[in-house]
Amino acid sequence: MMLIDLDALAARVPDGALVAIPPDNSLTPAALARALVRRGVQGLRLVGVPIGGYAMDLLIGAGCVAEVETSAVTLGEHGFAPCFTRAVKQGAIRVHDATCPAIQTRLQAAEKGVPFLPLRGLLGSDILAHRPDWRVIDNPFADGSDPIVLLPALVPDVAIVHAALADAAGNLWVGRRRELATMAHAARITLATVEEVVPGNLLEDERMAAGVIGAAYVTAIARAERGAWPLAVLDRYGVDEPHLADYAKLARTPEGFLAYLDRFVRAAPARAAE
């Protein structure tokens, strides 16, 4: 297993990479997102699987992002994602709007190594009208006419995830958050932060094995205790709601967002905590 430090992990995300990132409720690699901001990564093309939140908004606000494909970007109860909203209005990023199962289906096609998969729905939605890369065909197995959408496989350059555990064999444990496994299976490389590194091999524990992402998919791991903060990790810790509320408030203006970066992303204490 390759265990490196957080900044070394961030250095492995190339400028311009197509990067898949989990939503705010699913083991978000928030500490890694902050490390990417510190590293000054440029031109990322982010894929929200299937939506984005705090981490995506932070990367957009810090000028690290050229494009996003996502089904939404939101801070949930704390309202619209301010940097995303501002960037769309200013035309600072390109947005490829999708719908949740379309992103999952595109990753599943990549998982299987097939060029496309079909998905129901979408016909009559302007999402489809704005996706020249998606196709409509007539279901070849139907008796009559039955139009259906084909979605091309989506192979991210990098999947970034946070996991509760890594083991000595380099396996990750994400519990029931299997969308992280789909991301890792589909992507060329997977970079992970973890709460804790445990001895042994989790695949040899029948009670844990179903929640594992196998080491074959995992390129490098960095330890980041509370690495999803201010977001949650399974039953280990909850969302820091007051912090997210502060973020939502500060990020409403460019000046406020810079103050947030200074205080929580670039400042030495925050870095030491990570």
Next chain:
Amino acid sequence: MIEEILIAAIARLIADPSAPPVRHVAVGAASAIPAAACWLNVLQGADMRLSLLHRRTGNPFSEGSRELFDLAGQGRIDLFFLGGGQIDGEANLNLIGTGDWPGTEVRFPGSFGSAFMYMACPRTILFREEHSPRVLVPRVAHVSAPGVSPPGIWRRGHAQALVTGKCVFRFDPLRARFTLASVHPGESVDSIRAATGFAFDVPGEVPETAPPTGAERALLRGAVADRMLETYPEFCARVFGRRMETAA
């Protein structure tokens, strides 16, 4: 409390015997009122599986976030709730924004699963508390999910109704048109007309939306609140007067 009236209105729509049966309902994030309506029916004996997607622990699914959509694709989710930044008179939903694509004037968060779920589920209840001409528009700026589809397009169902902070509209997919079903206390046909940007039908008699019965109200403040305290603490304190410390 207006919230308790909305909960009662949604609970009655769910239980409506003339609509397709609900064996399994899924409720998404930030949906305290729909979730409470589902719990009210379950606790009154409705034989209905309730999958609450926003639970951090004890989430109903074990295959990741795609499982909801896989279930819906198979026809195993009978009812879902959707809203919209804009909703029009043909029940089209806009969760993209206004101005040029992709929302250069006002950008909403995005379409989530709406472009799939609206067509895969036999029933959708639309819920949007803000009832104003800027939300209920003659024609949405962009269509995240269409209210109706032409013949030959795969689709299991449509909006059953639209519940707002002022009234309940029923939706007829054959005519692609809403009918005013009831107005909440303090509202009238005229006040609804003034607050609604789209045209709709009005029957001769428009009843007032029925509030919860005494027994329903007791259930909401007791057993329903017990089940919602962890996920919606602020909502339970404000609407049911319940706080975490007093939970059994």
